[in-house]
Amino acid sequence: MVMLANSIKDQNQFILYTLNLKVKKMNQQMEMICVGNELLIGKTLNTNAHWLAKRATTCGIMVKRIVVVGDDVNEIAGAVRKALRWKPKFIVTTGGLGPTFDDKTLEGVAGALNRKLEVNEKALKMVRERYNSYFAEGKIARVELTPARIKMATLPERAEPLPNPVGTAPGVLINVEETSLIVLPGVPTEMKAIFEESVAPLLRKEAGELTFFETSMYADGIMESALAPLIDTVMQDNPHVYIKSHPKCEERKPHMEIHFSTTTRYSKTARDCLGKAIIQLSELIQKNGGKVALKKK
Incomplete structure (x- = not known):
């Protein structure tokens, strides 16, 4: 598994794909x-x-x-x-x-x-x-x-x-x-x-003129019940980022796909928001004994 570094200089690596979407007001x-x-x-x-x-x-x-x-x-x-x-x-x-x-x-x-x-x-x-x-x-x-x-x-x-x-x-x-x-x-x-x-x-x-960004990272060694409050903390600190965990049971070991998404007018803003949230959550997961990766096993 490719381990996530504690210090990440290039946040662009997290944005796996970008879709040009448009949303004027949220009445759309x-x-x-x-x-x-x-x-x-x-x-x-x-x-x-x-x-x-x-x-x-x-x-x-x-x-x-x-x-x-x-x-x-x-x-x-x-x-x-x-x-x-x-x-x-x-x-x-x-x-x-x-x-x-x-x-x-x-x-x-x-x-x-x-x-x-x-x-x-x-x-x-x-x-x-x-x-x-x-x-x-x-x-x-x-x-x-x-x-x-x-x-x-x-x-x-x-x-x-x-x-x-x-x-x-x-x-x-x-x-x-x-x-x-x-x-x-x-x-x-x-x-x-x-x-x-x-x-x-x-x-x-x-x-409209917003852009939708999404990406995922993966976590091992942490149960969803332990991950949930960590996600809540990160979402409170990053209100423009939505985070959702998807459990993947593999040989009775906890394995999570964690999906991040945000919608914003500027791609740099999206990268900054997602990068900050991913770094914060990865650090919390590692402090709680888990491991994180950018790619699947």
Whole structure:
């Protein structure tokens, strides 16, 4: 294990990677609503929420809440109304955009906004082109736009469809006063593709001029219960740095990954803040009999 020196001159070595993010004011926040009975009964792991929360953070947006509701119009509408009351910059929903009877997200969103559902010509063109492509590739036998297929182009009034690069159901963008309501499919590949193409640029544009920095160090020989008060002390002394420990049990020996992050306008400020916090915590860990490292074993 590469030992951390007691005196560190070059704090840049701690910054493993830097992401240029933007956050104007901390009102650039996101509420997330995940739709699907399969999530509530534990049949499907909610990997969409994990991925979206991480990507939103790296785009400079703070995720405030993640809510899971079933495939019920009233539940979906209620969750959207409640999220709107918080007045976030973004609300993102995942799931329930397909052609089947239990895909009810857009119906719930329309109900929450008191808007009618209507066939969106732009979305219909997207759906038609996708099925024409499938037909040309021999993936489907019929190219007709059935009622189930048209359903995927039936959006709330004044909605903007977002292209789906890998699937059939478009994403949806609806502006509600100062909030951008974004509706994404539940299929992970489709959700990620729409996010990267249409949503991430929007988030970065709205986020402002701060930069998000994160890095990790590793500690051996100290239990999480003993580490917790040390982290509390360092966070009190460094209020702009967030520190989180992640236990990794290896052969019954305590092993911790310690994650540091901060958001600031200037990269030098970030390096200074993170470097100071890392040095302070590493010294406390060593005083309590632990060992620290910059790299995994």
